[in-house]
Ligand SMILES: [Fe+2]
């Protein structure tokens with residue numbers, strides 16, 4: 001049976017559908033963690049807008065048809081809740097050595113360290129992106145975009161709560177210590193950095209933000225999808241609900257980049273420019289040229305590929321065999337879900353060339369998830385290309401080869417072009433500014449980052465959205481700015 005959709009309890013300080021009121025130990029632990037979180041939000045959250053009224057959605061239920069409500073909220077007053085997708089009593093472990101056993105409602109002792117690590121790594125990414133994006137409000141190209149940024153930020157905050165709940169509820173003292181550490185690390189900090197590379201990079205401008213939400217939040221989606229398969233049921237249920245919110249983050253990214261492209265194409269058309277490579281002429285129009293958009297995509301895509309870890313990984317094999325982390329859409333795959341004898345093709349560097357080599361499917365779990373991710377990304381790029389095509393331009397965006405600009409895995413020591421040719425260091429140094437954003441590109445984009453906060457108005461370099469949030473009219477005041 002399915003438990004009735006848990007009504008969300010708003011009487012406790014922490015809204016939840018996990019019966020916190022009857023779980024005094026965990027409620028106390030979370031209430032003790034809460035002031036540190038608010039302190040973190042006030043110092044590391046969106047800079048300058050903590051007293052503004054933002055038209056935000058808040059998760060109030062887990063009913064897919066009506067889970068969110070929209071209203072003006074000051075961000076520090078946002079109700080960060082703990083919401084898990086409904087429990088199914090007959091759910092089983094669906095892969096690995098325990099396949100067919102009832103899903104675990106408690107942490108199996110032998111997998112405790114593994115599960116804790118996975119939860120901490122996921123949890124660490126959530127506040128990291130808020131830290132990376134905290135300066136962007138000041139240069140928002142519209143109130144609509146500013147509101148979307150803050151929506152993503154508060155939801156990443158809620159995702160942190162989600163992981164912290166699991167740590168407090170299921171991991172005792174070390175869980176509490178890990179939860180505290182999640183508030184102590186800082187994105188980009190030399191001494192206490194966040195755990196993963198892409199989450200220590202800066203997000204200097206809005207195009208970076210849109211690329212980040214397109215590519216890096218999509219890695220988040222893939223990780224959540226595979227954790228949603230976990231035999232540890234509370235983790236699975238937590239991740240399933242997070243995925244509902246995550247979809248909006250990728251929407252913000254993909255339509256954000258799409259609107260930048262739309263505006264560029266429109267300005268080129270009006271000026272009669274057909275050659276997308278005439279960068280100087282395009283930039284004079286106050287829009288971002290398509291080759292620079294390609295470079296930004298190259299950067300964020302390659303940084304996000306690193307988040308999948310090494311292509312061949314015994315850790316990933318162990319996670320899978322133990323039943324703690326599955327594959328993308330595990331239950332829809334038609335195989336034995338044990339992978340004892342299966343193989344999977346892995347891209348590797350062999351004799352200076354990129355080749356596909358069959359590896360045991362168990363150790364190639366990361367590679368497979370990355371392939372699913374690349375497929376998902378390329379569908380997004382195709383949607384962008386449709387807009388360029390519609391504008392009558394011959395330019396097309398393209399994802400770079402997986403060997404391009406990598407810092408983790410098979411290609412970390414290779415220098416490869418976006419086409420996947422392996423280069424010498426000299427060749428790489430000569431070409432790299434054509435493939436990755438240069439200082440000059442960054443300076444140009446920065447020059448465009450002028451705030452545009454008038455209702456219904458948009459900065460020169462971005463087109464308005466097709467539809468408003470919550471179906472609001474074009475001049476809706478998404479943020480009532482009272483700057484701190
Ligand atoms: Fe998240």
Ligand SMILES: [Fe+2]
Nearest residue numbers: 217220246249
């Ligand atoms: Fe996200």
